[in-house]
Amino acid sequence: MGRKKQNGFGAALERFSTATTHWTGSAGAFALACGVIIVWLITGPVFHYSDTWQLIINTGTTIVTFLMVFLIQRSQNKDALAVHLKLNELVAAMQGASNRLIDVEALTETDLQALHKHYGTLAAMAKHDASLTESHSIEEAEARHHWKRKARPVQAAPPPAGADQAGPSSA
Numbered sequence: 001m002g003r004k005k006q007n008g009f010g011a012a013l014e015r016f017s018t019a020t021t022h023w024t025g026s027a028g029a030f031a032l033a034c035g036v037i038i039v040w041l042i043t044g045p046v047f048h049y050s051d052t053w054q055l056i057i058n059t060g061t062t063i064v065t066f067l068m069v070f071l072i073q074r075s076q077n078k079d080a081l082a083v084h085l086k087l088n089e090l091v092a093a094m095q096g097a098s099n100r101l102i103d104v105e106a107l108t109e110t111d112l113q114a115l116h117k118h119y120g121t122l123a124a125m126a127k128h129d130a131s132l133t134e135s136h137s138i139e140e141a142e143a144r145h146h147w148k149r150k151a152r153p154v155q156a157a158p159p160p161a162g163a164d165q166a167g168p169s170s171a
Contacts, residue, residue: 021075024068036060 023029040057047053084105091097104115 017071017074021071024071 037057040053044053084103088102091101092099101115104112107115
């Protein structure tokens with residue numbers, strides 16, 4: 001499955017918003033924000049704590065907040081979609097899992113509540129079956145790990161980049 005090609009503006013906006021999201025979540029961005037506040041506080045006496053002095057910080061923080069709301073929403077939408085796709089892959093791949101749960105986020109709230117009740121009942125029943133340490137033991141984890149290793153054949157690693165595909169050289 002190939003990636004859909006975005007137009008130039010859309011691709012540039014995607015790169016910019018991704019970079020901005022990463023940067024604004026960094027320690028450097030937080031330090032810069034703290035520095036701006038400290039400079040603003042220090043300049044208070046110089047401007048006699050005037051209305052203009054207060055308006056500058058109020059306007060600046062309002063603009064930043066307005067833009068960050070959209071940036072955070074975009075980031076959350078993308079992350080949520082990625083998680084949904086990963087979960088859909090797991091549901092689709094697991095034998096015994098209901099394929100009706102693929103794309104479950106598209107169901108109505110009533111349908112989701114019915115599923116929630118169903119799984120709540122299963123969880124309550126499981127609590128009566130065994131203690132958590134019996135149902136999630138180290139031995140069970142080891143057995144599952146060995147079963148997975150046997151179920152999937154180990155694939156040979158690809159040759160290193162630039163390696164001669166015809167075999168060893170005669171040098």
